Amino acid sequence: MIRMINELLSLSRMDSGTTRVDMELVNINEMFNYVLDRFDMILKKDDNPAKYYTIKREFTKRDLWVEIDTDKFTQVLDNIMNNAIKYSPDGGVVTCRLLETHNQVIISISDQGLGIPRADLGHVFDRFFRVDKARSRAQGGTGLGLAISKEVVQMLGGRIWVDSVEGKGSTFYISLPYEPYEEEDLWDDDSQA
Incomplete structure (x- = not known):
């Protein structure tokens, strides 16, 4: 219940434009x-996990620097990862x-759910939307995580969307504005301050 109240407060602040965004240049990798x-x-810490899963990483080798609010974007990634694990079968792979x-910069998270x-x-990012009400009740959650994720990504100038095939899984995509930086460029900005 407290989680739902906090999520509703967060959405209310976003709606009213009173959410503070602390942008910083971050190595997204x-x-x-x-x-x-x-x-x-x-x-690894849980001796008897409710579900086993594997996280497969396919990252570019190049360091990518983007301007984001680290705390808020971490919440977005946590929301999507929690859903990917929650709705994947035991032993599934999250790519x-x-x-x-x-x-x-494009981030994608794919499950085998x-x-x-x-x-x-078209409704998965709507507040309180649940694909399958019975399954959602059993899995828990508030139905607000993806709505919050969408609001945060848009505040950061990005876009979030989903592709899905029933019986095979879903892929959530996030695109963020990106301007290629060379390492020297990062140092040059500091020396001009």
Whole structure:
């Protein structure tokens, strides 16, 4: 109940424009790996995990620097990873990808779960939307995680969307604005201050 109240307060602040965004230049490769390492650690620490899973990483080798609010974006990745694990079968693989285009960083998280019916794809980011009410009750959650994720990604100038095939799984994508930096560029900015 407290979690739902906190999520509703967070959405209310976003709606009213009173959410503070603390943008900083972040190595997204390191940050994404840090989030995924936490999920790996949870599995290793639990002697009797409710579910086994494997996280497969397919990252570009190049360091990608983006301007984001680290805390808020970590919440987005946590929401999507929690869903991917929750709705994947025991022993499933969650595939996490990170790549760049000429002006975007693209993150994708794919699961091997039940998938989302095509008719519901346009609603998964709606507040309180649940694909399968009975399954959702058993799995827990508030139905607000993806709505919050969408709001945060949009506040950061990005976009979030999903592709899914029933019976095969879902892939959530996040694109963020990206301007390629050379390492020297990062140092040059500091010396001009």
